[in-house]
Amino acid sequence: MALDFRKIEQFLFREARLADENAYDDWFALWDDHEETVYWVPCNHDDVDPERELSIIYDNISRLNLRLKRVQTGMAWTQEPKSRVRRIIGNIEISELENGLIEVGANFQATEVRVNVNTPFFWHGRYIYHLRPEGEGFKIRLKKVLLLNNDQEMTQLTFLV
Amino acid sequence: MVANLSDRNSSIDYDELVKEDRIHSRLYYDEAIFQQELEQVWYRQWVFIGHDSEVPNRGDYRTGMIGRQPIIICRGDDDKVRVFMNRCRHRGMTLCQLKKGNSGGFVCPYHGWTYKNTGEVNKIPLEETYGTQLDRKSVNLIEVARLDSYRGFLFASLSAEGRPLMENLGLAKDNIDRFCAMSPTGEITLNHGVYRMKIRANWKMWIENSADGYHVLSTHGSNMYLNAMFGDEKDKKKGGGAGLFNELTARDLGNGHAELDMRPMRRKIGMMATGEWDGKVDEQAVADYKQSMVDFYGKEKAEQILIDGPAHAIVFPNLFIILQELRWSVPVSPDETYIYYAPALLKGAPNEVNTMRLREDEGAYGPAGFQLSDDIEVWQRNYSGLDARMNEWILMSRGMGNDRWVDDEGATVEGHLSELNQRTQWAHYKDVMTGKYS
Numbered sequence: 210m211a212l213d214f215r216k217i218e219q220f221l222f223r224e225a226r227l228a229d230e231n232a233y234d235d236w237f238a239l240w241d242d243h244e245e246t247v248y249w250v251p252c253n254h255d256d257v258d259p260e261r262e263l264s265i266i267y268d269n270i271s272r273l274n275l276r277l278k279r280v281q282t283g284m285a286w287t288q289e290p291k292s293r294v295r296r297i298i299g300n301i302e303i304s305e306l307e308n309g310l311i312e313v314g315a316n317f318q319a320t321e322v323r324v325n326v327n328t329p330f331f332w333h334g335r336y337i338y339h340l341r342p343e344g345e346g347f348k349i350r351l352k353k354v355l356l357l358n359n360d361q362e363m364t365q366l367t368f369l370v
Numbered sequence: 371m372v373a374n375l376s377d378r379n380s381s382i383d384y385d386e387l388v389k390e391d392r393i394h395s396r397l398y399y400d401e402a403i404f405q406q407e408l409e410q411v412w413y414r415q416w417v418f419i420g421h422d423s424e425v426p427n428r429g430d431y432r433t434g435m436i437g438r439q440p441i442i443i444c445r446g447d448d449d450k451v452r453v454f455m456n457r458c459r460h461r462g463m464t465l466c467q468l469k470k471g472n473s474g475g476f477v478c479p480y481h482g483w484t485y486k487n488t489g490e491v492n493k494i495p496l497e498e499t500y501g502t503q504l505d506r507k508s509v510n511l512i513e514v515a516r517l518d519s520y521r522g523f524l525f526a527s528l529s530a531e532g533r534p535l536m537e538n539l540g541l542a543k544d545n546i547d548r549f550c551a552m553s554p555t556g557e558i559t560l561n562h563g564v565y566r567m568k569i570r571a572n573w574k575m576w577i578e579n580s581a582d583g584y585h586v587l588s589t590h591g592s593n594m595y596l597n598a599m600f601g602d603e604k605d606k607k608k609g610g611g612a613g614l615f616n617e618l619t620a621r622d623l624g625n626g627h628a629e630l631d632m633r634p635m636r637r638k639i640g641m642m643a644t645g646e647w648d649g650k651v652d653e654q655a656v657a658d659y660k661q662s663m664v665d666f667y668g669k670e671k672a673e674q675i676l677i678d679g680p681a682h683a684i685v686f687p688n689l690f691i692i693l694q695e696l697r698w699s700v701p702v703s704p705d706e707t708y709i710y711y712a713p714a715l716l717k718g719a720p721n722e723v724n725t726m727r728l729r730e731d732e733g734a735y736g737p738a739g740f741q742l743s744d745d746i747e748v749w750q751r752n753y754s755g756l757d758a759r760m761n762e763w764i765l766m767s768r769g770m771g772n773d774r775w776v777d778d779e780g781a782t783v784e785g786h787l788s789e790l791n792q793r794t795q796w797a798h799y800k801d802v803m804t805g806k807y808s
Contacts, residue, residue, distance in 0.1 A: 250738065252563045260725050263563025263713055266738045267729065275596055279740055284591035286747040325751065326570075360469060362568035362708050365746050366737035 212303050217313055217340070220347050221298050225317075228369035229294045233277045236369060241341050241348035246270045250354040250370065265359065265366065280367065287367040293322040294368050298336070306339065310350055313338040321368055332370055333357045382406060388800040390793065391767035395756045398572040404704045410803050411687050412437030416518070416525040416538050418689035418698045419443060421560035421714075422451050423522055424470070429487055432470040435700040435708075436526055441514065442466050443524065446488035447474070453517050453526050454489055459509040476511075485511050521550050522557070523689075532808055541623040541781055545681035549691050552643070552680050553716035554662035560696060562728065565711040565736040571749035573688070573699050573707040577795055579745055580690045580697075581628040581683060583618050583786030584768065589744050596740070614638065618786035620769075621777070625807070626686030626798030628791035631783070633678045642676035647726060655722035662718060684791070686798055694727045695735060705753055711735050711742070766792050 220239075227236040240246060250266040251257035259267055268276060280288050296319035303313050314337055321330040339351035354370050356363075382403055387394040397403060417436050420443055424432050431444040433456055440456035442465070458465050458478040465476045465485070475492055476485045484492040489511040497504070516527040518535040523546055525535050536543065550556050569576070579585065587594060617635035622628060644656050663672040681691045690697040700708040713731040715724040734741040756762075769788025777783050784790040801807035 252565060252736070257563070259728070260721065261562055261715075261728075263565070263728055263736075264732055265565070265736050267732050272733060275600060276738075276740070278600070279592045279596055282592040282595045284595065285744065286589070287743045325754070360566070362566040363737055364568055364570075365743040367743045370738075 212305060212311060214301075214303060217303055217311065217347070218301055220340070221301065221313065221315060221336075221338070224349070225296050225298055229296060229319075231280075231291055231369070233281060233369075237274065237277055239347075239349050240270060240273065241350045242270055243341075243348075243350060244269070246273075246350050248273050248352050250356065250366075251359060253360045255355045255359070265356075266354075266370075285367065287365045290324050292368045294319055296320070296332075309341075311338075311340045311342065311347070313340060319370065330364055332366070334359075382803075384800045384803050388796050390797075391770055392763045392765055393796055395759075395762040395764055398574060398753065399704045399756055401704055404701070406803060407701070408437045410805070411799075412701065413439070413528040414532065414808060415687060415802060416516075416527050416532075416535050417687065418523065418685065419453065419526050420524050420698075421522050421558070421696065421712075422519060422524055423557075423559040424561050425451060426559075426561065427472065429472045429474055430470075431466065431473065431487070433466050433468070436514070436528060437701060439528070440464060441526070442476075442511075444487050444489075447486070448488055450488070451517075451519075451524070452489055453514045453524070454511040455514075457512070458483055459491065459511065465511075489513060521546055538625055539685065540625050540627065541779055542625075542627040542629075542683060542685045544779065545623075545627075545629060545683040545685070545691050548675075548678065548681040549696075549714070551667075551675045553718055554659065554666045555718035556666070557717040558714040559717055560712050560714050562713055562715055567709045567711065567737065567742075567746065569707045569709060569746055569749060570705060571707060571746075571753040572704055573701040574795075574799070575749045575752055576690075576699055576707060576709060577684055577687070578792050579749060580692070581620065581630040581791040582789075583615075583620065583630055584789070585745075585748070586615070589748050590741055592744070593740055616786070619783045620786050620788050620790040621683075622782040622790055622794040623683065624781070626795050626802070627684060628794050629681070629683035629781075630786060630791070632682055636677055636679050640677060642673065643679050644676060647723070650729075651722045651726045652720075655720035658720050659723050666718075684795070686795065687802075695731055766796065 224239055246269060248266055248268040250264060252263045252265045257264055279285050283289065296317050298315045298317050300316040301313060303311060306312050314335060316335050319332040321332065334354060334356040337353040338349060340347040341350050387397050419434050419436060420432060425443055425445040428445055428447050428449055431442050434441050434443060442454045442456045444454065445451050456464055456466050460481055460483050463478055463480045465478055473487060475487050482495040486492050491506055491509045514526040514528055515530040518525055520539065520543065550558050614635050617638055619631045619634055621631045644660055647656055667675060680693050682693060684690050688699040695711055695713050697709060697711050702708055713728055715727060733739065736742060766789050769784050769790055772784055772788055774782055774784045798807065
């Protein structure tokens with residue numbers, strides 16, 4: 210199958226914009242309703258074994274749903290008011306996996322502004338996506354976020370990184 | 371940040387600042403008080419620094435801090451765990467840059483001095499040119515003045531004087547026991563990753579918040595909602611609903627240690643901890659775990675351990691033993707604290723049980739956790755609120771005059787919504803700062 214770089218890139222940009230803008234339902238709709246789906250932010254290093262080592266986020270689709278429900282209760286105080294976030298995605302590389310999924314690697318730089326804090330927070334790193342083609346678009350089976358600072362002291366991370 | 375009031379060397383009257391029912395907010399932001407805290411609390415008391423399971427093999431090391439002083443925890447080639455100042459004896463350079471690793475020794479890149487992992491100086495380049503000016507025996511790595519441990523929990527003191535660790539722990543020892551008792555061999559391992567949090571608040575705000583029942587419904591309102599809307603029957607039973615939650619008690623363990631005791635609620639529910647795992651862990655794994663607990667402790671004790679569940683207590687000044695996690699703090703400045711959150715896995719338990727502990731930890735804690743992010747937010751807003759200084763008194767009176775009793779173990783107990791724990795911690799803090807307790 211020929212990989213359509215532009216189509217994949219536009220998907221990533223749209224996913225980023227929905228996450229930046231807290232469009233929770235539209236963002237959740239991009240995810241694959243599958244038992245292997247995972248939203249994964251490793252802790253301390255990039256190559257975490259999830260059976261024995263801690264992650265910052267290791268959500269299956271069920272917990273991801275709860276995460277989004279929680280932030281909409283109006284009582285998730287770190288996001289009351291909501292942070293303002295914009296991220297840039299670049300250095301996109303794509304390849305096809307044996308199981309028919311598409312692996313996408315990309316670097317990201319996100320800036321988070323909180324109303325009650327004078328200086329912004331920066332979140333930088335790399336995304337690894339596994340995308341399942343569906344119809345004219347894709348569903349996310351894996352989004353792995355390799356934060357540069359995953360072994361440094363950090364602040365709360367409650368926007369959709 | 372509003373400018374501080376004190377001269378660094380001014381003497382502080384803690385009796386004026388710490389009253390029985392209120393404290394003065396200067397205790398959080400004053401730079402001179404922070405410096406005095408370093409001397410009286412962090413460099414004198416027993417400070418939690420880690421667990422020996424973090425350095426399981428010879429040559430393993432892990433760096434950390436006691437107050438503002440950098441240390442290396444290292445298991446030497448002789449299998450002994452030591453804690454060194456992270457500083458070369460020559461010119462004082464930081465020796466160890468990595469957070470953890472394994473090494474036969476330490477090398478200082480400045481002039482090439484090396485040290486064995488047991489602390490002795492090893493190679494000193496061009497040593498002969500020192501002539502008679504250098505006594506080797508005097509330039510080994512400096513160890514902390516006192517190091518002691520209980521069930522692998524490592525505590526260090528930078529002061530050679532003071533009461534022994536076990537005397538200081540007092541009743542808090544039982545909380546360490548209960549934490550470890552969840553393992554079918556009585557041992558936990560802390561070598562599975564750690565959340566590192568940078569918090570714009572004073573270290574004492576974290577202590578106040580930890581064994582505190584009053585904040586749960588509001589600070590964690592989003593989780594109460596999730597539990598009510600999406601929790602299954604077991605979650606609801608375990609959570610107890612607001613009603614059963616009222617069975618919790620605040621326990622003054624002495625020496626500044628305090629507990630939010632969940633046992634009254636858990637005993638009333640009567641459900642063993644394994645009941646909470648239904649649907650989350652393979653049935654066979656749960657059965658195996660239960661059997662191994664019975665094999666190790668005997669049926670009656672195993673059931674009691676599983677009903678009572680794990681501990682939930684603060685050990686002054688910087689350790690919080692909570693459910694499946696250990697937490698400890700490092701003060702950076704009056705308005706900044708680093709806190710470390712590490713899940714403890716259970717030696718001898720099935721892999722599925724330990725993996726579940728990780729998943730639970732991830733859901734609740736860490737920078738993206740459903741619970742912790744809100745705790746951190748309220749501490750940070752608490753700290754910035756202190757800039758308003760027309761009336762600086764902080765209320766600590768909740769529960770005063772309520773029923774209190776002394777339980778069988780000698781702890782003073784009140785209902786969980788009392789601020790007994792906070793008053794306990796501040797009273798001990800005052801004794802430490804004035805030298806009454808050392």
